[in-house]
Amino acid sequence: xxxxxxxxxxxxxxxxxxxxxxxxxxxxxxxxxxxxxxxxxxxxxxxxxxxxxxxxxxxxxxxxxxxxxxxxxxxxxxxxxxxxxxxxxxxxxxxxxxxxxxxxxxxxxxxxxxxxxxxxxxxxxxxxxxxxxxxxxxxxxxxxxxxxxxxxxxxxxxxxxxxxxxxxxxxxxxxxxxxxxxxxxxxxxxxxxxxxxxxxxxxxxxxxxxxxxxxxxxxxxxxxxxxxxxxxxxxxxxxxxxxxxxxxxxxxxxxxxxxxxxxxxxxxxxxxxxxxxxxxxxxxxxxxxxxxxxxxxxxxxxxxxxxxxxxxxxxxxxxxxxxxxxxxxxxxxxxxxxxxxxxxxxxxxxxxxxxxxxxxxxxxxxxxxxxxxxxxxxxxxxxxxxxxxxxxxxxxxxxxxxxxxxxxxxxxxxxxxxxxxxxxxxxxxxxxxxxxxxxxxxxxxxxxxxxxxxxxxxxxxxxxxxxxxxxxxxxxxxxxxxxxxxxxxxxxxxxxxxxxxxxxxxxxxxxxxxxxxxxxxxxxxxxxxxxxx
Numbered sequence: 001x002x003x004x005x006x007x008x009x010x011x012x013x014x015x016x017x018x019x020x021x022x023x024x025x026x027x028x029x030x031x032x033x034x035x036x037x038x039x040x041x042x043x044x045x046x047x048x049x050x051x052x053x054x055x056x057x058x059x060x061x062x063x064x065x066x067x068x069x070x071x072x073x074x075x076x077x078x079x080x081x082x083x084x085x086x087x088x089x090x091x092x093x094x095x096x097x098x099x100x101x102x103x104x105x106x107x108x109x110x111x112x113x114x115x116x117x118x119x120x121x122x123x124x125x126x127x128x129x130x131x132x133x134x135x136x137x138x139x140x141x142x143x144x145x146x147x148x149x150x151x152x153x154x155x156x157x158x159x160x161x162x163x164x165x166x167x168x169x170x171x172x173x174x175x176x177x178x179x180x181x182x183x184x185x186x187x188x189x190x191x192x193x194x195x196x197x198x199x200x201x202x203x204x205x206x207x208x209x210x211x212x213x214x215x216x217x218x219x220x221x222x223x224x225x226x227x228x229x230x231x232x233x234x235x236x237x238x239x240x241x242x243x244x245x246x247x248x249x250x251x252x253x254x255x256x257x258x259x260x261x262x263x264x265x266x267x268x269x270x271x272x273x274x275x276x277x278x279x280x281x282x283x284x285x286x287x288x289x290x291x292x293x294x295x296x297x298x299x300x301x302x303x304x305x306x307x308x309x310x311x312x313x314x315x316x317x318x319x320x321x322x323x324x325x326x327x328x329x330x331x332x333x334x335x336x337x338x339x340x341x342x343x344x345x346x347x348x349x350x351x352x353x354x355x356x357x358x359x360x361x362x363x364x365x366x367x368x369x370x371x372x373x374x375x376x377x378x379x380x381x382x383x384x385x386x387x388x389x390x391x392x393x394x395x396x397x398x399x400x401x402x403x404x405x406x407x408x409x410x411x412x413x414x415x416x417x418x419x420x421x422x423x424x425x426x427x428x429x430x431x432x433x434x435x436x437x438x439x440x441x442x443x444x445x446x447x448x449x450x451x452x453x454x455x456x457x458x459x460x461x462x463x464x465x466x467x468x469x470x471x472x473x474x475x476x477x478x479x480x481x482x483x484x485x486x487x488x489x490x491x492x493x494x495x496x497x498x499x500x501x502x503x504x505x506x507x508x509x510x511x512x513x514x515x516x517x518x519x520x521x522x523x524x525x526x527x528x529x530x531x532x533x
Contacts, residue, residue: 056107056117056458058442078109084509085138087469090502093426097433098469104444104460105135112166113148116446116456123148123166125182125189126251127461129266130402132196134466137477137508142201145193149206152190153213160220162187175248177228177263181220183248185403188266190214191273198280201511202484207277214277218270218290225267234260238304238315243322251461252447253401254353254392254431256322258315261301262403265328268297280483298334305329311342321350324404330415331407344415353399354382355390355430359450364388380429392431396423398448398462399431406464413472418493421472422500425465433465474506476517485510492519498531 033048062069087098108114112123113135128148135141151166157180164172164182166189175183191214197206230236232246238260247259275290305313305325312318313335314325326347329335335343364372364381372388375381379396381388392399400408412421428434431448439450446459471477475492478485488508495501503520524531 054110054117076107078106079111079144081109081144082140082509083138084140084507084514085470086507087466087474087505089469089473089504091426091500093428093432093434093437094469094473094501096437097425098466100433100436100441100444101131101134101460101463101466102138103442104458104463105131105138107443107458108460109135109139109144112151113144115461116459118458119456122169122171123151125152125162125164125166125186126248126402128189129185129192130406131460131463132193133406134460134463136196136200137467137470140509140511142197142203142511145197146203146206149190149193149197149210153210156213156216157181160216161224162190162217172248175246177221177224178231179220179224179228181224181228184221184225184263185266186248187217188270188273191217191270191277195273195276198277198484199480199482200478200485202486204280207280211274211277211281214270214274215286218274218293221267221270222293225263229260229263234263239317241315242317242319243315250323250328250401250404252455253323253404254355254399254448256318256320257401258322258325260315261305261322261325261328264297264301265332265334268294268301268334269332271297301329301334302336305334306336306339310346311339312346313339313343323399323401324407327400327404327407327411331411348395350394352392352394352397352431355392355449357390357449359452360390360430363450364390378428390430392448393427393429395420397427397429397431398424402461402464405462406468409465409468410472413468413493418472419496419500421468421493422495425468425473426500469504470506470508473501474504474517475519476506476508476515478508478510484512486512488515490515490517492517494519496532498524499528 057074060074062072087095089095107117110117112121113128114121115124115127132141132145136145148166152162155163155166155168157163159179161179161181163180164176164186172183172186173180176187177184181187190210194206194210194214197203234241234245241260243256243258245259247263249257249259249262251257271290271294275287275294278284278286278290304316307316308318312326313329314322326335326343330340330343330347367388372381376383376388382391383389398405409421409425412418412424425433435448436445441457443458444460444463445451445457446455446461448462451457467477471489471491472493475490477489477491479487479489482488488510492504498521502524503518505516505518507514507516
């Protein structure tokens, strides 16, 4: 029988159930089917709705009824996979950020890993590249990601191009290099996921099944990348490039997005993935060819990004900091060894930026000056003459987009600056998870800023922070060179002071068992002011 009985015809006339722009913000509609044998007053009461329609929400308003509804239930469900990763610490802010990510993941794993469960529900490749390390820490994604990779293989074009989403949706094709290819980062999700799948689950059959499709993708890039980039407005020496070119880049970052770097960097990543898979399959010839290609692309990026002599690893004509320049290039070993310290040093010279977004501006317009001063003293606002302003802090918060948030945190922790990574992840005010939590968030937002319309408030895109908490803050992760999760790496990066963090623990599940770590500072002085000692 019907799962939903609507009100009779006319009951919802002149009712304010939906905003005026309901159909203009990618909101998915419900479709009701009613019997057509005759038109009667009660025909809409017998309307039927698909049993497979799902919606995610925090609050639901049931309106247009004369009496309060009864027997209304909401069910939380997702694709069944084992939840095997945990994290805990003495920091409420770190724990809260971890829970935001996990809650978003839980509600975006229904057959496909979606971007948001209430609206688009689409499996975007860039999102998967950004947050699959966190998903694989939290859940056993072996069967789920195998299906995801196969979905992309099914959608692959005859010319070898991979799409932006695992099922082609004709979305953002303009951002790719043309001829059906999705944006290069997004379309590189299949080979990247395949390599990560092998590291975590050791499925050699998946490598054999997918190598043909992934090789065709790399061959497509070899044939079309350079000419496609020129058609998209990138000259070979980047003399006319000013950032934010054609592409999606480090999506929803606050600084200028360096789209050339992400396009080229993931062309290189595709080649590295083919080299890895070929090596596991014993194809020495393909491995050597792919390694040489990856090194050629790396050298090309490096020569362009060191050409101006500033050692900032930004594009040649850059006037402002861009992302994910030094973060991605240090993390992915694009920066030559002799330049790594100089690039790192110049990265530390970056500062935050003023933010004048709509929702924050509306808030400031209604803010009492005495309360504004309190927020200034708390570090939430800054004061410029008589104006109160929001800004993101480069080193006590985030302005990074979906990729560089991981590159930044992992690079800082791995290169001996874990205390700075902790400061970023436990910062307060605009551009932090604390900002989301103070606005009663229970899931990760799509943006660092508030959005009341376009952007989602349940979106794990920025969720790379969760895997960093397990691997760097607590100190357990799948070893980067292992197969099938057989080896794990125990490497806790202890903070310089117990003031920042007193203890942390984590569990990392693998096919061969669970691995756990816990550490804490003991014999701390009663006087917390002496924690630094």
